[in-house]
Amino acid sequence: xxxxDVNGSEVEVDEEGYLADINDWNREIATALAExxxxxxxxxxxxxxxxxxxxxxxxxxxxxxxxxxxxxxxKLGKDKGNSKYLYELFPYGPAKQACKIGGxxxxxxxx
Amino acid sequence: MSDIKKFxxxxxxxxxxxxYALESLEVVLIGAAFDQDVSLVFMDDGVFQLKKDQNSEAxxxxxxxxxxxxxxxxxxxxxxxxxxxxEARGMTMDDLxxxxxxxEDDDWAEKSSMHLVSxxxxxxxxxxxxxxxxx
Numbered sequence: 001x002x003x004x005d006v007n008g009s010e011v012e013v014d015e016e017g018y019l020a021d022i023n024d025w026n027r028e029i030a031t032a033l034a035e036x037x038x039x040x041x042x043x044x045x046x047x048x049x050x051x052x053x054x055x056x057x058x059x060x061x062x063x064x065x066x067x068x069x070x071x072x073x074x075k076l077g078k079d080k081g082n083s084k085y086l087y088e089l090f091p092y093g094p095a096k097q098a099c100k101i102g103g104x105x106x107x108x109x110x111x
Numbered sequence: 112m113s114d115i116k117k118f119x120x121x122x123x124x125x126x127x128x129x130x131y132a133l134e135s136l137e138v139v140l141i142g143a144a145f146d147q148d149v150s151l152v153f154m155d156d157g158v159f160q161l162k163k164d165q166n167s168e169a170x171x172x173x174x175x176x177x178x179x180x181x182x183x184x185x186x187x188x189x190x191x192x193x194x195x196x197x198e199a200r201g202m203t204m205d206d207l208x209x210x211x212x213x214x215e216d217d218d219w220a221e222k223s224s225m226h227l228v229s230x231x232x233x234x235x236x237x238x239x240x241x242x243x244x245x246x
Contacts, residue, residue: 059180063184064143064144067181070184
């Protein structure tokens with residue numbers, strides 16, 4: 001299995017760069033994963049990533065984009081619950097990129 | 112917008128031991144992206160899939176039952192449970208997870224997705240559905 005180097009320690013990832021074990025995740029690893037996606041993490045990014053991790057913890061799945069936008073809007077406010085806002089943060093797909101950085105598996109139904 | 116079809120997913124197997132139950136749930140979640148009219152029926156050993164407080168540790172499979180709670184977010188809110196199957200296993204609706212959804216047309220009021228139906232009603236559901244997928 002491939003791995004990536006995070007400040008000197010090896011972390012296992014799959015062929016697409018998703019973390020092999022979600023329990024390995026921490027903020028340093030997230031920052032390293034974000035670098036591979038060319039995303040610079042701001043508080044707004046963390047807000048979405050933390051939300052996704054909580055969602056996964058509760059439901060054991062990463063939500064589809066449609067579900068994510070609706071849920072973010074409800075939790076963080078209408079101005080954030082739209083795909084424009086989320087795509088600005090994660091240009092290559094909010095669900096896909098935010099899940100990857102959050103150490104979660106690829107969302108079900110994500111192509 | 113293309114035609115909306117009535118889909119019925121029939122779940123008849125125990126949650127663990129085979130991958131049918133999990134696969135069915137994944138297909139439902141993926142299919143939900145296509146805005147179809149989706150109903151789920153649980154019968155035979157399939158009723159165990161909705162059992163409360165599952166612990167799948169001994170089976171070596173991940174306990175995916177919390178995912179059923181996400182169905183409401185995916186606008187899947189017609190969950191039918193066959194009465195005869197429940198009774199044959201000494202169970203009632205109180206043994207099952209109380210799945211809910213928020214009704215967009217009613218100020219997001221939380222409503223139950225769970226419906227207890229007889230075998231005859233299950234037959235009617237199958238008859239009126241355009242696509243029936245059995246797992």
